[in-house]
Amino acid sequence: MKITKAVITAAGRKQRTLPLQTLIDRDSAEKSVLGIIVEETLRAGVEEICVVVRPGDEAAYAAVAGDHAGRLHFVQQQDSLGYGHAIYCAKEFVGGDPFLHLVGDHLYVSRTEKGCAQQLVDVAQAENCAVSAVQATRESMLPYYGAVGGSRVPGRADLYRVETVIEKPTPTTAEQRLIVSGLRAGHYLCFFGMHVLTPTVLDILGRQIEAAGAAGGVTLSSALAELAQREQVLALEKQDWRYDVGVKYGLLTAQLALALNGQDRDEVLSRLLELLAVRELGAGGR
Numbered sequence: 001m002k003i004t005k006a007v008i009t010a011a012g013r014k015q016r017t018l019p020l021q022t023l024i025d026r027d028s029a030e031k032s033v034l035g036i037i038v039e040e041t042l043r044a045g046v047e048e049i050c051v052v053v054r055p056g057d058e059a060a061y062a063a064v065a066g067d068h069a070g071r072l073h074f075v076q077q078q079d080s081l082g083y084g085h086a087i088y089c090a091k092e093f094v095g096g097d098p099f100l101h102l103v104g105d106h107l108y109v110s111r112t113e114k115g116c117a118q119q120l121v122d123v124a125q126a127e128n129c130a131v132s133a134v135q136a137t138r139e140s141m142l143p144y145y146g147a148v149g150g151s152r153v154p155g156r157a158d159l160y161r162v163e164t165v166i167e168k169p170t171p172t173t174a175e176q177r178l179i180v181s182g183l184r185a186g187h188y189l190c191f192f193g194m195h196v197l198t199p200t201v202l203d204i205l206g207r208q209i210e211a212a213g214a215a216g217g218v219t220l221s222s223a224l225a226e227l228a229q230r231e232q233v234l235a236l237e238k239q240d241w242r243y244d245v246g247v248k249y250g251l252l253t254a255q256l257a258l259a260l261n262g263q264d265r266d267e268v269l270s271r272l273l274e275l276l277a278v279r280e281l282g283a284g285g286r
Helices: 033-043 058-064 066-071 083-088 116-127 139-144 171-177 200-215 220-230 250-260 265-284
Strands: 005-009 022-024 030-032 048-053 072-076 099-103 106-109 130-138 146-152 159-167 187-197 233-237 241-244
Touching: 005 033, 005 083, 022 033, 022 250, 030 033, 033 048, 033 058, 033 066, 033 099, 033 106, 033 116, 048 058, 048 066, 058 066, 058 072, 066 072, 083 200, 083 220, 099 116, 106 116, 106 187, 106 250, 116 130, 116 187, 116 233, 130 139, 130 146, 130 220, 139 171, 139 187, 146 220, 159 171, 159 220, 187 220, 187 241, 200 220, 220 233, 241 250, 250 265
Parallel strands: 005 048, 005 099, 048 072, 130 233
Antiparallel strands: 022 030, 099 187, 106 241, 130 187, 146 159, 146 187, 159 233
Protein backbone atom coordinates (compact mmCIF):
# COMPACT_ATOMS: atom_id res chain seq x y z
CA MET A 1 0.00 0.00 0.00
CA LYS A 2 1.39 3.41 -1.03
CA ILE A 3 -0.38 6.55 0.20
CA THR A 4 -0.02 9.46 -2.24
CA LYS A 5 -3.46 11.10 -1.93
CA ALA A 6 -5.17 12.99 0.89
CA VAL A 7 -8.70 14.28 1.42
CA ILE A 8 -9.37 17.24 3.73
CA THR A 9 -13.00 17.94 4.59
CA ALA A 10 -13.90 21.58 5.20
CA ALA A 11 -17.49 22.02 4.02
CA GLY A 12 -19.38 22.03 7.31
CA ARG A 13 -21.37 25.21 8.01
CA LYS A 14 -19.50 25.83 11.26
CA GLN A 15 -16.22 24.59 9.82
CA ARG A 16 -15.83 26.29 6.45
CA THR A 17 -14.14 29.53 7.62
CA LEU A 18 -11.81 27.94 10.18
CA PRO A 19 -9.12 26.79 7.69
CA LEU A 20 -8.84 30.41 6.50
CA GLN A 21 -7.71 31.68 9.91
CA THR A 22 -4.07 32.70 10.35
CA LEU A 23 -1.69 31.43 13.05
CA ILE A 24 2.03 31.48 13.71
CA ASP A 25 3.42 28.00 13.12
CA ARG A 26 6.21 26.28 15.04
CA ASP A 27 8.78 27.59 12.56
CA SER A 28 7.72 31.17 13.45
CA ALA A 29 6.08 31.66 10.04
CA GLU A 30 2.58 33.08 9.58
CA LYS A 31 0.35 30.47 7.96
CA SER A 32 -3.31 29.69 7.52
CA VAL A 33 -4.84 26.74 9.35
CA LEU A 34 -5.29 25.14 5.92
CA GLY A 35 -1.62 25.69 5.13
CA ILE A 36 -0.56 23.98 8.36
CA ILE A 37 -2.84 21.00 7.65
CA VAL A 38 -1.56 20.74 4.08
CA GLU A 39 2.04 20.69 5.32
CA GLU A 40 1.07 17.92 7.76
CA THR A 41 -0.08 15.78 4.81
CA LEU A 42 2.99 16.59 2.71
CA ARG A 43 5.30 15.45 5.52
CA ALA A 44 3.52 12.09 5.26
CA GLY A 45 4.56 11.69 1.62
CA VAL A 46 1.27 12.79 0.05
CA GLU A 47 1.51 14.24 -3.45
CA GLU A 48 -2.10 15.20 -4.29
CA ILE A 49 -4.63 16.79 -1.95
CA CYS A 50 -8.38 17.12 -2.38
CA VAL A 51 -10.21 19.71 -0.28
CA VAL A 52 -13.97 19.25 0.06
CA VAL A 53 -15.57 22.71 0.28
CA ARG A 54 -18.88 24.51 0.05
CA PRO A 55 -19.67 25.93 -3.42
CA GLY A 56 -17.89 29.22 -3.95
CA ASP A 57 -15.18 28.72 -1.32
CA GLU A 58 -12.50 27.49 -3.72
CA ALA A 59 -10.86 30.88 -4.40
CA ALA A 60 -10.57 31.78 -0.72
CA TYR A 61 -8.97 28.42 0.09
CA ALA A 62 -6.55 28.61 -2.81
CA ALA A 63 -5.53 32.11 -1.71
CA VAL A 64 -4.54 31.02 1.81
CA ALA A 65 -2.76 27.84 0.65
CA GLY A 66 0.22 29.90 -0.48
CA ASP A 67 2.92 27.95 -2.29
CA HIS A 68 0.90 24.76 -1.93
CA ALA A 69 -2.12 25.98 -3.93
CA GLY A 70 -0.97 24.13 -7.04
CA ARG A 71 -1.23 20.80 -5.21
CA LEU A 72 -4.87 21.26 -4.30
CA HIS A 73 -7.92 19.84 -6.04
CA PHE A 74 -11.29 21.19 -4.96
CA VAL A 75 -14.53 19.23 -4.78
CA GLN A 76 -17.84 20.79 -3.80
CA GLN A 77 -20.28 19.39 -1.27
CA GLN A 78 -23.45 20.89 -2.67
CA ASP A 79 -25.71 19.96 0.24
CA SER A 80 -25.03 19.56 3.96
CA LEU A 81 -25.64 15.83 4.14
CA GLY A 82 -23.09 14.99 6.81
CA TYR A 83 -19.46 14.10 7.37
CA GLY A 84 -19.62 10.77 5.59
CA HIS A 85 -21.16 12.42 2.54
CA ALA A 86 -18.36 15.02 2.51
CA ILE A 87 -15.75 12.27 2.27
CA TYR A 88 -17.79 10.50 -0.40
CA CYS A 89 -17.72 13.67 -2.53
CA ALA A 90 -14.01 12.94 -3.13
CA LYS A 91 -14.71 9.49 -4.63
CA GLU A 92 -13.70 10.48 -8.17
CA PHE A 93 -10.47 12.04 -6.91
CA VAL A 94 -9.61 8.98 -4.82
CA GLY A 95 -10.35 6.48 -7.57
CA GLY A 96 -9.16 3.03 -6.51
CA ASP A 97 -6.39 4.26 -4.23
CA PRO A 98 -6.03 4.28 -0.45
CA PHE A 99 -5.89 7.79 0.97
CA LEU A 100 -5.07 9.87 4.02
CA HIS A 101 -8.00 11.79 5.48
CA LEU A 102 -7.82 14.80 7.81
CA VAL A 103 -10.54 17.14 9.03
CA GLY A 104 -10.18 20.84 8.29
CA ASP A 105 -10.77 22.09 11.84
CA HIS A 106 -8.08 20.16 13.75
CA LEU A 107 -4.39 20.90 14.19
CA TYR A 108 -1.84 18.42 15.47
CA VAL A 109 1.37 18.70 17.46
CA SER A 110 3.66 15.67 17.48
CA ARG A 111 5.84 14.74 20.45
CA THR A 112 8.54 13.52 18.03
CA GLU A 113 10.31 14.75 14.92
CA LYS A 114 7.95 12.65 12.80
CA GLY A 115 4.57 14.27 12.08
CA CYS A 116 1.33 12.71 13.35
CA ALA A 117 0.06 11.93 9.84
CA GLN A 118 3.43 10.53 8.84
CA GLN A 119 3.34 8.09 11.77
CA LEU A 120 -0.15 6.98 10.75
CA VAL A 121 0.78 6.51 7.09
CA ASP A 122 3.86 4.47 8.05
CA VAL A 123 1.70 2.03 10.01
CA ALA A 124 -0.92 1.78 7.25
CA GLN A 125 1.70 1.07 4.61
CA ALA A 126 3.43 -1.52 6.82
CA GLU A 127 0.18 -3.30 7.74
CA ASN A 128 -1.45 -2.84 4.32
CA CYS A 129 -4.86 -1.85 5.71
CA ALA A 130 -6.99 1.03 6.93
CA VAL A 131 -5.76 2.66 10.13
CA SER A 132 -7.48 5.29 12.28
CA ALA A 133 -5.57 7.44 14.75
CA VAL A 134 -7.17 7.34 18.20
CA GLN A 135 -6.46 8.78 21.61
CA ALA A 136 -7.47 7.68 25.09
CA THR A 137 -10.17 10.19 26.00
CA ARG A 138 -12.20 10.66 29.18
CA GLU A 139 -15.85 9.70 28.99
CA SER A 140 -17.09 13.27 29.43
CA MET A 141 -15.79 13.97 25.90
CA LEU A 142 -17.68 11.09 24.24
CA PRO A 143 -20.41 13.41 22.84
CA TYR A 144 -17.80 14.97 20.56
CA TYR A 145 -16.08 11.95 19.00
CA GLY A 146 -16.50 8.60 17.35
CA ALA A 147 -14.97 5.80 19.42
CA VAL A 148 -13.67 2.28 18.82
CA GLY A 149 -13.42 -0.97 20.72
CA GLY A 150 -11.08 -3.84 19.98
CA SER A 151 -8.09 -5.86 21.08
CA ARG A 152 -4.40 -5.07 21.16
CA VAL A 153 -2.23 -6.35 18.34
CA PRO A 154 0.25 -8.81 19.87
CA GLY A 155 3.65 -7.21 20.43
CA ARG A 156 2.34 -3.64 20.06
CA ALA A 157 1.30 -1.45 22.98
CA ASP A 158 -0.19 1.25 20.73
CA LEU A 159 -1.98 -0.72 18.02
CA TYR A 160 -5.47 -2.28 18.17
CA ARG A 161 -7.54 -4.45 15.87
CA VAL A 162 -10.85 -2.62 15.54
CA GLU A 163 -13.96 -4.66 16.25
CA THR A 164 -16.59 -2.01 17.07
CA VAL A 165 -17.06 1.62 15.98
CA ILE A 166 -19.74 3.89 17.45
CA GLU A 167 -20.36 7.56 16.68
CA LYS A 168 -20.63 9.70 19.83
CA PRO A 169 -21.65 6.89 22.19
CA THR A 170 -23.23 7.50 25.58
CA PRO A 171 -21.08 6.53 28.59
CA THR A 172 -23.39 3.57 29.19
CA THR A 173 -23.03 2.30 25.62
CA ALA A 174 -19.26 2.84 25.73
CA GLU A 175 -18.97 0.90 28.97
CA GLN A 176 -20.92 -1.98 27.50
CA ARG A 177 -19.36 -2.15 24.04
CA LEU A 178 -16.10 -0.21 23.88
CA ILE A 179 -14.03 -1.38 26.82
CA VAL A 180 -10.39 -1.83 25.80
CA SER A 181 -8.03 -3.73 28.07
CA GLY A 182 -5.29 -1.59 29.59
CA LEU A 183 -7.02 1.82 29.41
CA ARG A 184 -7.69 3.81 32.56
CA ALA A 185 -11.18 3.51 33.98
CA GLY A 186 -13.58 5.95 32.32
CA HIS A 187 -11.37 6.39 29.24
CA TYR A 188 -12.08 5.24 25.68
CA LEU A 189 -10.28 5.23 22.34
CA CYS A 190 -11.75 8.19 20.46
CA PHE A 191 -10.88 9.35 16.97
CA PHE A 192 -7.93 11.73 16.71
CA GLY A 193 -9.12 13.39 13.50
CA MET A 194 -7.05 11.54 10.90
CA HIS A 195 -7.40 8.22 9.11
CA VAL A 196 -5.85 6.19 6.32
CA LEU A 197 -8.78 4.68 4.44
CA THR A 198 -9.10 2.10 1.69
CA PRO A 199 -11.38 2.81 -1.31
CA THR A 200 -13.77 0.16 0.02
CA VAL A 201 -14.98 2.67 2.60
CA LEU A 202 -16.27 4.88 -0.23
CA ASP A 203 -18.32 2.02 -1.63
CA ILE A 204 -19.83 1.51 1.82
CA LEU A 205 -20.54 5.22 2.20
CA GLY A 206 -22.20 5.26 -1.22
CA ARG A 207 -24.66 2.55 -0.21
CA GLN A 208 -25.35 4.16 3.17
CA ILE A 209 -25.94 7.57 1.57
CA GLU A 210 -28.36 6.07 -0.95
CA ALA A 211 -30.25 4.35 1.87
CA ALA A 212 -30.39 7.57 3.95
CA GLY A 213 -31.68 9.64 1.03
CA ALA A 214 -32.50 13.29 1.66
CA ALA A 215 -32.22 12.78 5.42
CA GLY A 216 -28.44 12.58 5.13
CA GLY A 217 -26.41 12.40 8.31
CA VAL A 218 -24.24 9.43 7.31
CA THR A 219 -21.11 9.26 9.46
CA LEU A 220 -17.64 7.91 8.81
CA SER A 221 -18.05 5.85 11.99
CA SER A 222 -20.94 3.89 10.49
CA ALA A 223 -18.87 3.11 7.40
CA LEU A 224 -15.84 2.09 9.46
CA ALA A 225 -18.04 -0.20 11.57
CA GLU A 226 -19.02 -2.06 8.40
CA LEU A 227 -15.51 -1.94 6.97
CA ALA A 228 -14.14 -3.62 10.12
CA GLN A 229 -16.45 -6.57 9.45
CA ARG A 230 -15.16 -6.94 5.88
CA GLU A 231 -11.43 -6.28 6.16
CA GLN A 232 -8.79 -5.51 8.73
CA VAL A 233 -9.03 -2.07 10.31
CA LEU A 234 -6.47 -0.98 12.91
CA ALA A 235 -6.40 1.86 15.42
CA LEU A 236 -3.12 3.58 16.28
CA GLU A 237 -3.15 5.13 19.74
CA LYS A 238 -1.53 8.56 19.72
CA GLN A 239 0.26 10.25 22.60
CA ASP A 240 0.46 13.48 20.60
CA TRP A 241 -1.84 16.50 20.85
CA ARG A 242 -4.91 17.39 18.79
CA TYR A 243 -6.56 20.81 18.86
CA ASP A 244 -10.08 21.48 17.62
CA VAL A 245 -9.95 25.08 16.41
CA GLY A 246 -13.74 25.18 16.15
CA VAL A 247 -14.49 25.06 19.88
CA LYS A 248 -14.49 28.03 22.26
CA TYR A 249 -10.94 29.39 22.54
CA GLY A 250 -9.88 26.66 20.10
CA LEU A 251 -7.79 28.94 17.90
CA LEU A 252 -6.18 30.50 20.97
CA THR A 253 -5.34 27.11 22.45
CA ALA A 254 -3.94 25.84 19.15
CA GLN A 255 -1.82 28.97 18.77
CA LEU A 256 -0.36 28.57 22.26
CA ALA A 257 0.36 24.90 21.60
CA LEU A 258 2.18 25.68 18.34
CA ALA A 259 4.15 28.48 19.98
CA LEU A 260 5.15 26.46 23.03
CA ASN A 261 6.36 23.63 20.80
CA GLY A 262 8.16 25.86 18.33
CA GLN A 263 11.29 27.95 17.98
CA ASP A 264 9.70 30.96 19.74
CA ARG A 265 8.97 28.96 22.90
CA ASP A 266 11.17 30.98 25.25
CA GLU A 267 9.86 34.31 23.97
CA VAL A 268 6.25 33.20 24.32
CA LEU A 269 6.83 31.86 27.83
CA SER A 270 8.40 35.16 28.86
CA ARG A 271 5.45 37.13 27.53
CA LEU A 272 2.98 34.85 29.28
CA LEU A 273 4.83 35.24 32.57
CA GLU A 274 4.85 39.01 32.13
CA LEU A 275 1.12 38.99 31.45
CA LEU A 276 0.44 36.90 34.55
CA ALA A 277 2.69 39.13 36.66
CA VAL A 278 0.86 42.26 35.53
CA ARG A 279 -2.48 40.64 36.34
CA GLU A 280 -1.30 39.64 39.82
CA LEU A 281 0.01 43.13 40.50
CA GLY A 282 -3.26 44.61 39.31
CA ALA A 283 -5.26 42.27 41.51
CA GLY A 284 -3.12 43.14 44.52
CA GLY A 285 -3.73 46.83 44.02
CA ARG A 286 -7.53 46.54 44.17
